[in-house]
Amino acid sequence: MDTTTAHEPDKYEFTASQDWSSYHQDTWATLFPLVKTHAPRILEVGSWEGRSAVFFAERLCKTGGEVVCVDHFDLLHTAAGRERYARMQRNLARCGKQYRIVDDFSAPGLMTLLNESISVDDPGFDWIHIDGSHEGDDTFLDGELAWRLARNGSIIIFDDYRWQREPETSIHHPRRGIDAFLDLHNGQYEKLSDAYQMIIRKTTNLRLGFLAKGYTDEATLVKTLYSDDRAAHPLSYETSRLHTAEQTHAPAEAMSIALTVDAEYAMAAAVALRSLAEHADEPATVYVLDCGLSALDRERIETSLPPASAVTVSFLALPENSLAARLGTSWAKVDLLRVLPVEKVIYLDADVLCRKSLGELWRTDMRGDAIAAVPDIRYPLGHPGVPREAYFNAGVLLLDVAQLRPNLDKLETLALEMKNMRNSDQDALNVFSRPHWTALDLQWNVQGLGASAAQPFVHPTQRAAGALNKLQSPAIVHFTGPVSPSMAQVLDTAHVYTEKPWSYAGAPGHPYREEWWAVLEGTAWKGLRGSPEWEKRCEEELAGAVKVGTQKFREAVAENAAALRN
Structure with a gap:
């Protein structure tokens, strides 16, 4: 019998001609960071x-948890069903993880799990x-049925959404049922992918929604049916209605936010995320593309x-042959588009400070464009080297990832051609998207504060009173x-120099410098300012600036x- 495997060739008994999952493993792996518990519960309906x-x-x-598999195995009435059941038992046993097989058709098998969950303190699957x-x-x-067993934040994968054996509109195709399910639960999940499998993440609390004879004692009955206590068991119908009423104004999809961060900007990123979380009034997942973090x-x-923040963080690895590795970290925002497990995202540079909820930004009408951004205050119409037209700053971007992905090869080719431009990645993104990008309200990326910049440019779509x-x-x-x-910038009294609050100079002219430091005090870098470590770092940076400045002065003289001699 042909029993090759992608795990350990001699360990498992998998039939090579019946491998319907290996193709999806890379996609699944990108989603594993979204599972936050160290002991996740896994449910599979149809395990073969x-x-x-x-x-x-x-x-x-790896550190705990359980996998529960529901499959009927011909109810063990056939030799083939019994053989497949025995083989699956051996495979799961050899895996060495806790497992359970529910040998029944999916509907009664899932009802068994639902009934058992009534008396469990923390029911559900991740x-x-x-x-x-x-x-x-x-x-x-x-x-x-599986939805009622899904915890808040759980990943739910429907296989064969793009199956080609039957027309997608046929009742004999899974897509018709999946679409009906998604329509029913609209607003209660975040869609992560529909490339072949439909993958979503649940954004509401688990609700079993019923009691059952033989599984419910009197105390549970009273607690769930006659209590308005929000902490009541999640199967409570009345309590669940209270939760639903409070969530009627929830967004249609949970926010996704992304940053690209290396070791130099780790502290700044922590401030950006802390400020984001302090103002968050709805759930959000932040994807951090790791560009060399320890x-x-x-x-x-x-x-x-x-x-108890509404914001969670997931770290992503750079893709192979990344632009960041070839051209520098600033290009990682392009690499991000290859690895994000979502179809829409707010991108933030690490050197930002959030001062209000980003929900309004998330729900901006992009008018069909793939990129929405704020005009650049220094170069509102671009600069020599790029076409003279409206030009945006790439520090805050609202991105339609699904629309951008088909053109990633074109964008990466453009990146290689423009790698030596003044603003490198920002120039490439502007040229790539021109003229089809949506101008965001200026409040979403306020640049150049504290410097003697020109009057901020207002995009034609924003010429309204009070903009x-x-x-x-x-x-x-x-x-x-x-x-x-640099030393020259500090000595140039005709202009106010700009830099980061954490620089040796301290951004003396910036009106939000102290607010940035106040947020830092809530991070893991609390107490850094004024510490011997900080003073030493500033002295070293100052000495470096003086050395470079002195050398340039000598060269100019x-x-x-x-x-004069010539």
């Missing part, structure tokens, strides 16, 4: 020999894979969020400019002297 169940268990249950049937009505029923950097960034007043109360402050100023 257990190939995907073993993959999930090996990757997600990862659900549904592959039980190709019939639309079967898939809808499997999805609805384990300590990642830990400090995560612990910088407020307790510039938004600059007086920015939603996002962007600390543009270099990390630290020598050049002038040589010109």
Whole structure:
């Protein structure tokens, strides 16, 4: 018998001709960081020999957890069913993780799990894979029953959404049932992908929604049916109605936010995320593209969020042959588009300070464009080297990732051609998207504060009364400019130099410098300002600026002297 495997060739009994999961493993792996518990519960509907169940268990249950598989195995009435059941038992046992097989058809099998969950203190699953049937009505029923077992934040995967054996509009195609399920639960999930499988993340609390004879004692009955206590068991119908009423104004999809961060900007990113979380009034997931962070950097960034924050952080790895590795970290925002597990995202530079909820920005009408951004205050119509037309700053971007992905090869080619431009990645993004980008309200990326910049440019779509007043109360402050100023910039009294609040010079002219430092005190870098470590760092940076400045001064004097001699 042909029993090759993608795990360990001699360990598992998988039939090579029945491998329907290996193709999806890379996609699944990008979603594993979204599972935050160290002991996740995995539910699979339709497991066959257990190939995907073993993959999930090996990757997600490294420190604990359980995989529960529902499959009928011909109810063990046939030799083939009994053989497949025995093989799956051996595969799961060899995996070495806790497992359970519910040998029943999906509807009664899921009802068994639902009934058992009534008396469990913390019921539900964190990862659900549904592959039980190709019939639309079967898939809808499997999805609805599994939904009631799904915890808030759980990943739910429907297989064969793009199956080509039957027309997608046929009741004999799973898509029809999946679409009906998605329509029913609109506003209660975030869509992550529909490339072949439909993958969503649940954004509402678990609700079993019923009681059952034989599974409910009197105390549970009284607690759930006659209590308005929000902490009541999640199967309470009355309590669940209260939750639903309070969530009627929830957004249609949870926010996704992304940053690209290296070790140099780890502290700044922590401030950006802390300020974001302090003003968040709805759930959001932040994807941090790791461009060289240490384990300590990642830990400090995560612990910088407020307790019980509505914001969660997931770290992503750079793709192979990344632009960041070839051209520098500033290009990582392009790499981000290849690895994000979502179809829409707010991109933020690490040197920003959020001062209000980003929900309004998230729901901006992009008018069909793939990029929405704020005009650049220094170069509102571009600069020599790029076409003279409206030009945006790339520090804050609202991106339609799904629309951008098909053109990524074109964007990367453009990046290589423009790698030596003045504003490199920003120039490439402007040329790539021109003239089809949506201008955001100026408040979403307030740049150049504290510098003697020209009057801010107002995009034609924003020429409304009071548009510039938004600059007086920015939603996002962007600390543009270099990390630290050069000696020449500091000595140039005709202009106010710009730099970051954490530079040796301290951004003396910036009105939000102290607010940035106040937010830092809530992060893992608390107490840094004024510490011996900080004073030493500033002295070293100052000495470096003086050394470079002195050398340039000597070179200029020598050049002038040589010109006079000639």
